[in-house]
Amino acid sequence: MGEKAPGWKEIPIGGVIVHPGNSFEYNTGDWRSERPVLDKEKCINCLQCWIFCPDGAVLVEDEKMAGYDYEHCKGCGICAHVCPVNAIEMIPEDDISGVSIDEFGIKEPPPEI
Amino acid sequence: MSKMHALTGNEAAAYAMKQIDPDVVPAYPITPQTELMQTFAQYVADGAVQTEMILVESEHSAMSAGVGASAAGARVMIATSANGLALMWEIVYITASSRLPIVMAVVNRALSGPINIHCDHSDSMGCRDAGWIQIYSENCQEVYDNMVQALRISEHKDVLLPVMSTHDGFIISHTVERVDALKDEEVKKFVGEYKSLYPLLDVSKPVTYGPLDLQDYYFEHKKQQAEAMKIAKRVILEVGEEYGKLSGRSYGLFDEYQTEDAEYIIIALGSTAGTAKAAVDDMRAMGKKVGVIKLRVFRPFPAPELVQALSNAKAVAVLDRSEGFSGIGGPLFQEVRSALYRKADMPVSGYVYGLGGRDITPEMIAGVFGDLKEGRIHEDEAFHLGVRE
Ligand code: SF4
Ligand code: SF4
Numbered sequence: 001m002g003e004k005a006p007g008w009k010e011i012p013i014g015g016v017i018v019h020p021g022n023s024f025e026y027n028t029g030d031w032r033s034e035r036p037v038l039d040k041e042k043c044i045n046c047l048q049c050w051i052f053c054p055d056g057a058v059l060v061e062d063e064k065m066a067g068y069d070y071e072h073c074k075g076c077g078i079c080a081h082v083c084p085v086n087a088i089e090m091i092p093e094d095d096i097s098g099v100s101i102d103e104f105g106i107k108e109p110p111p112e113i
Numbered sequence: 114m115s116k117m118h119a120l121t122g123n124e125a126a127a128y129a130m131k132q133i134d135p136d137v138v139p140a141y142p143i144t145p146q147t148e149l150m151q152t153f154a155q156y157v158a159d160g161a162v163q164t165e166m167i168l169v170e171s172e173h174s175a176m177s178a179g180v181g182a183s184a185a186g187a188r189v190m191i192a193t194s195a196n197g198l199a200l201m202w203e204i205v206y207i208t209a210s211s212r213l214p215i216v217m218a219v220v221n222r223a224l225s226g227p228i229n230i231h232c233d234h235s236d237s238m239g240c241r242d243a244g245w246i247q248i249y250s251e252n253c254q255e256v257y258d259n260m261v262q263a264l265r266i267s268e269h270k271d272v273l274l275p276v277m278s279t280h281d282g283f284i285i286s287h288t289v290e291r292v293d294a295l296k297d298e299e300v301k302k303f304v305g306e307y308k309s310l311y312p313l314l315d316v317s318k319p320v321t322y323g324p325l326d327l328q329d330y331y332f333e334h335k336k337q338q339a340e341a342m343k344i345a346k347r348v349i350l351e352v353g354e355e356y357g358k359l360s361g362r363s364y365g366l367f368d369e370y371q372t373e374d375a376e377y378i379i380i381a382l383g384s385t386a387g388t389a390k391a392a393v394d395d396m397r398a399m400g401k402k403v404g405v406i407k408l409r410v411f412r413p414f415p416a417p418e419l420v421q422a423l424s425n426a427k428a429v430a431v432l433d434r435s436e437g438f439s440g441i442g443g444p445l446f447q448e449v450r451s452a453l454y455r456k457a458d459m460p461v462s463g464y465v466y467g468l469g470g471r472d473i474t475p476e477m478i479a480g481v482f483g484d485l486k487e488g489r490i491h492e493d494e495a496f497h498l499g500v501r502e
Contacts, residue, residue, distance in 0.1 A: 005329055005330070007333065008333035008334070008336040008337050008340075011330065011333055011334075011337075012266065012311070013212045013310075013334070013337050013341075014210065014211045014212035014213070014273075014311075014322070014334070015210065015272065015322075015323065015324060015326045015330070015331075015334050016211075016212075016311045016320050016321065016322055016323050018311065018318070018319060018320050020319045020320075020321070052179075067114035
């Protein structure tokens with residue numbers, strides 16, 4: 001949910017999408033709570049993950065597994081589940097970002113109250 | 114210029130639809146609306162309109178067909194009552210949030226259960242938060258006039274919200290009255306041609322209707338709807354004035370009857386306003402300073418305008434033809450009292466009456482005025498007027 005997202009006066013009414021194919025511009029990657037991480041050593045390039053990924057977020061180059069489109073990967077874990085050699089590990093985003101739940105919440109009361 | 118007709122409320126609505134000649138009308142029967150669509154179906158069968166009439170298998174389908182046709186770019190009109198409206202529910206919200214300017218005649222009937230086919234406002238009041246403009250008619254003439262105006266309001270480029278134009282089941286829907294109708298060409302010119310903002314069938318400009326709308330945009334779309342509803346108030350007044358120039362009958366947000374010097378005022382919707390006016394006439398003849406405000410537009414709610422209109426009254430009674438079950442009063446009572454909060458210091462008394470078609474008489478209205486004068490104010494809990502102990 002980007003802070004630069006347009007305001008209510010700037011978007012078409014009724015939730016209508018007027019630019020066809022704009023789903024690519026819509027980053028679903030921030031829905032993710034766990035991130036698939038590939039171990040290239042283990043990967044045998046069978047491309048099962050590419051076939052099963054519901055979001056087209058597995059990147060393939062020269063018929064080889066080439067990593068992830070993290071802007072769109074929702075972190076469903078299907079790729080990790082289907083990988084026959086356990087080359088994909090799902091890692092909590094919190095571990096990667098280092099942000100802890102303790103960082104949320106009110107630290108001091110608003111001065112005017 | 115115009116022509117006088119003897120029409121029931123349902124026929125008056127159907128006659129307006131005939132003159133408008135909408136592109137698509139999906140229909141499913143339900144009492145007391147059935148006669149309306151039956152009358153319109155006859156126009157279709159006679160070739161009096163070009164309308165594509167779609168006979169569907171339920172009201173959910175009727176409203177869905179309406180949404181599809183409207184998104185495609187068609188002018189759509191529809192009608193229902195009570196449980197039919199309830200079955201449409203899901204799509205009623207989708208119509209408004211997709212900003213599709215569909216006009217629906219709602220012939221007010223009590224929602225089951227227990228099953229009852231007679232008038233109250235539980236059906237349209239139930240979906241007062243659905244994002245539709247709501248206009249209530251007092252008599253057959255208003256049914257006709259409001260149907261014609263509803264289309265203009267709904268399709269206005271700054272509004273683009275669907276409109277429910279309601280009339281009381283049986284009391285108005287099946288009562289024959291004199292209706293002064295415009296000429297066909299006058300109506301055609303008044304409503305003009307509908308040009309959809311995003312027609313789905315314009316393949317040169319492809320669009321998507323009804324996509325997923327999550328935490329990041331849904332709220333902005335709701336804000337747009339809320340703003341359009343605010344603008345609708347201005348448009349309703351403009352259209353009401355223009356219609357007045359054309360027909361000699363102009364319309365506002367509400368109708369004030371003998372309120373100028375009135376000490377006690379009753380606010381009501383629909384046909385009951387007519388009963389209340391008759392009571393006021395009798396009481397005025399006895400020298401009583403009483404008046405009636407007939408609220409025409411419930412959504413958007415004309416709060417500051419009502420406050421202004423009530424400013425000289427000593428006390429106000431609000432008559433609700435639906436329960437609401439809040440424990441403190443019906444939906445109209447709550448809106449009126451909220452409107453007055455910190456704006457005017459006067460007692461507001463709530464009455465729930467007429468459920469399931471229970472009659473309301475001029476004597477009962479006089480009794481309400483009597484309560485106001487004697488200081489019997491029902492402000493913490495609505496008084497159920499006309500129920501047996
Ligand atoms: S976690 Fe799900 S969305 Fe992400 S790459 Fe794997 S299969 Fe695709
Ligand atoms: S399923 Fe596993 S082994 Fe096959 S390509 Fe994907 S990561 Fe590599």
